[in-house]
Amino acid sequence: MSSSTDSLDAADRQQRDWFGPVMDTVLSDKRAVVGAAVIGSIIVLAVFAPYLAPTEPQTTYDLLEPPNSHSEGDFDLDGTTEEIWHPLGTDSQGKDILTELIYGARISLLVAFATVGFALLVGTTIGMLAGYYRGWIDSLLMRYIDLQWAFPEIVLAVAIIAVAGGIGVVPVIIAIGFGFVDDFARLVRSEVLKTREEAYVTAARAVGMRPRRVMFREILPNVTGTILVQITLLIPIAILWEAGLSFIGMGVSPSTPTWGLLLADGRQFLHEAWWISVLPGLAILVTVLSFTLFGEGLREAFDVSEREVHDR
Amino acid sequence: MTLLEVENLHTEFPMDGYTIPALNDVSLSVSSGEIVGVVGESGSGKTVLAESVMGIVEEPGRVTDGEIRFKGESLLSKTESELQSVRGSAISLVFQDPMNSLNPTITVGEQVAETIRLHQDVGESVSLGAEFKRKLFGATKHSESWKQSIEMLETVGIPEPASRASSYPHEFSGGMRQRALIAIALSCEPDLLIADEPTTALDVTTQAKLLDELEALAKAFDTAVMLITHDLAVVAEICEFVYVMYAGEVVERAKTERLFGQPQHPYTVGLLDSVPKLDGLTELGAIPGDVPERTDQIGGCLFAPRCPEATQECQENRPSDRNVGDGEHSAACLKRGKSQSVDMVNKHD
Numbered sequence: 001m002s003s004s005t006d007s008l009d010a011a012d013r014q015q016r017d018w019f020g021p022v023m024d025t026v027l028s029d030k031r032a033v034v035g036a037a038v039i040g041s042i043i044v045l046a047v048f049a050p051y052l053a054p055t056e057p058q059t060t061y062d063l064l065e066p067p068n069s070h071s072e073g074d075f076d077l078d079g080t081t082e083e084i085w086h087p088l089g090t091d092s093q094g095k096d097i098l099t100e101l102i103y104g105a106r107i108s109l110l111v112a113f114a115t116v117g118f119a120l121l122v123g124t125t126i127g128m129l130a131g132y133y134r135g136w137i138d139s140l141l142m143r144y145i146d147l148q149w150a151f152p153e154i155v156l157a158v159a160i161i162a163v164a165g166g167i168g169v170v171p172v173i174i175a176i177g178f179g180f181v182d183d184f185a186r187l188v189r190s191e192v193l194k195t196r197e198e199a200y201v202t203a204a205r206a207v208g209m210r211p212r213r214v215m216f217r218e219i220l221p222n223v224t225g226t227i228l229v230q231i232t233l234l235i236p237i238a239i240l241w242e243a244g245l246s247f248i249g250m251g252v253s254p255s256t257p258t259w260g261l262l263l264a265d266g267r268q269f270l271h272e273a274w275w276i277s278v279l280p281g282l283a284i285l286v287t288v289l290s291f292t293l294f295g296e297g298l299r300e301a302f303d304v305s306e307r308e309v310h311d312r
Numbered sequence: 313m314t315l316l317e318v319e320n321l322h323t324e325f326p327m328d329g330y331t332i333p334a335l336n337d338v339s340l341s342v343s344s345g346e347i348v349g350v351v352g353e354s355g356s357g358k359t360v361l362a363e364s365v366m367g368i369v370e371e372p373g374r375v376t377d378g379e380i381r382f383k384g385e386s387l388l389s390k391t392e393s394e395l396q397s398v399r400g401s402a403i404s405l406v407f408q409d410p411m412n413s414l415n416p417t418i419t420v421g422e423q424v425a426e427t428i429r430l431h432q433d434v435g436e437s438v439s440l441g442a443e444f445k446r447k448l449f450g451a452t453k454h455s456e457s458w459k460q461s462i463e464m465l466e467t468v469g470i471p472e473p474a475s476r477a478s479s480y481p482h483e484f485s486g487g488m489r490q491r492a493l494i495a496i497a498l499s500c501e502p503d504l505l506i507a508d509e510p511t512t513a514l515d516v517t518t519q520a521k522l523l524d525e526l527e528a529l530a531k532a533f534d535t536a537v538m539l540i541t542h543d544l545a546v547v548a549e550i551c552e553f554v555y556v557m558y559a560g561e562v563v564e565r566a567k568t569e570r571l572f573g574q575p576q577h578p579y580t581v582g583l584l585d586s587v588p589k590l591d592g593l594t595e596l597g598a599i600p601g602d603v604p605e606r607t608d609q610i611g612g613c614l615f616a617p618r619c620p621e622a623t624q625e626c627q628e629n630r631p632s633d634r635n636v637g638d639g640e641h642s643a644a645c646l647k648r649g650k651s652q653s654v655d656m657v658n659k660h661d
């Protein structure tokens with residue numbers, strides 16, 4: 001093959017999918033790269049928590065040790081005394097804060113991804129049906145969404161946790177996810193309303209495709225970009241919600257380390273041991289900020305008009 | 313054999329407080345293997361006619377009266393799922409907008425293959441799950457439908473179909489996209505192809521080439537074509553029979569040579585006059601006024617407000633089809649021929 005066809009092929013391949021250009025734009029945005037890097041590290045920390053955490057999550061050491069201190073004692077019960085370094089100190093029960101933060105990332109991310117996933121599934125379905133069928137189906141579904149939107153989310157979340165039979169991971173996921181259903185439903189509906197008027201949707205119906213097929217094979221892929229951006233923008237909010245629910249004692253069980261629980265725990269020792277509250281607060285801040293930066297970068301990448309400005 | 317028969321079709325769009333009759337008492341017929349032209353200005357109801365036949369008129373529009381028979385069977389009494397198996401396999405539609413009629417997120421080859429899978433039993437599941445699996449594992453390219461899709465793309469004249477099939481629509485030129493759309497439409501060897509302004513978005517040279525190809529393909533596949541266009545040159549080129557539509561009604565029907573030789577309805581005469589001629593002598597004719605707002609309640613002939621020959625009689629009485637010349641030529645004009653009782657629709661097969 002001649003070199004000219006090679007370069008043609010390369011250009012062809014580069015142009016072939018949307019993924020390339022979108023990634024190019026995201027990578028040229030420094031904030032988005034920083035965001036992605038931090039998110040990546042947090043995910044690695046959460047996944048490999050048992051290997052990366054300096055101590056066991058349930059082991060207790062000296063109480064209220066400040067950051068960069070040491071505990072001495074026989075903590076692994078092997079008859080010898082060892083010295084344990086606490087880079088971020090210990091909490092009121094003597095647990096290592098760095099360990100708790102690393103394990104806490106698991107819950108925070110799990111809840112965040114699961115809630116957004118739940119809302120994505122339910123909200124996208126509602127929005128898709130409403131936008132595609134319009135008419136009374138649209139009115140019915142969107143009035144429900146209005147109703148939910150008008151209801152204070154915190155009250156809704158607490159009510160769902162109460163109905164779901166107490167605290168735990170699943171009730172929390174449903175409670176927070178429920179509050180996000182309307183965000184997806186509205187967005188997807190508006191995008192579907194726009195996309196269903198495209199000639200290729202009519203063409204799909206004209207070759208005899210059934211509505212379900214038209215919705216999920218023809219329309220959905222054309223709405224993916226917008227949905228993806230919405231996901232990255234809702235994940236930080238979900239993390240905040242989870243922390244908030246944990247803080248008021250409605251989160252996952254009190255024995256599981258979460259950032260919100262740690263924050264609440266440290267509140268009463270704020271004068272003596274500021275690090276118990278401040279450090280999980282910082283963890284929440286950094287995570288939320290990273291997701292927001294990455295989401296912004298992604299949003300700009302999908303926004304064609306802004307992409308053109310970038311190119312110039 | 314008569315393939316498609318449309319009888320006294322009415323399609324209406326109810327709006328807030330009033331109704332727009334997009335099609336008013338339209339009758340036409342298409343025989344197997346025949347190429348029939350439907351000509352008219354924008355807003356004359358051509359596209360609604362195509363959508364009515366396919367049963368895909370957008371809400372709130374609906375067919376309120378009349379009959380559409382395909383191979384003798386009523387399409388209007390078929391259920392939605394029965395219609396879905398007719399669409400794309402027995403009757404297919406080529407749209408006027410090649411730029412937007414292909415899904416930008418699916419490769420061209422896959423869009424052809426999908427239609428083949430939907431309508432022909434090539435032993436491949438068309439459930440959504442199966443489709444996603446195929447896409448995920450890249451199995452598409454080894455499937456029977458993909459092979460047929462490449463053959464089809466080759467048939468419609470796409471160069472290097474095997475490699476172009478994995479291109480996305482934005483990598484195709486306008487003419488190639490229109491060819492791809494024709495490939496989709498012909499992939500299941502339909503009996504009737506409805507082509508709605510298939511060449512409007514293309515430049516003149518591509519247009520002529522594509523029309524020739526369309527004609528040849530229709531012959532090769534033994535497919536009847538209902539060609540919807542505003543372009544009389546296109547009609548003159550390939551159609552055997554022509555229906556002229558105005559404001560949702562068929563105002564004149566005739567064999568092509570006869571229509572161009574002896575146009576009867578003043579509207580047809582006006583249309584023919586508004587085609588530029590190269591003799592440098594004739595002034596370009598234009599039909600004064602616009603297609604009437606269909607909310608206006610016009611008692612008489614719909615064309616009367618723009619007609620040079622209109623009299624008081626035309627303002628008051630709605631003309632029906634009149635025989636003008638041989639049995640196949642009729643025009644809905646009070647000034648022409650004699651009123652006829654014979655239904656012209658079934659006459660020309």
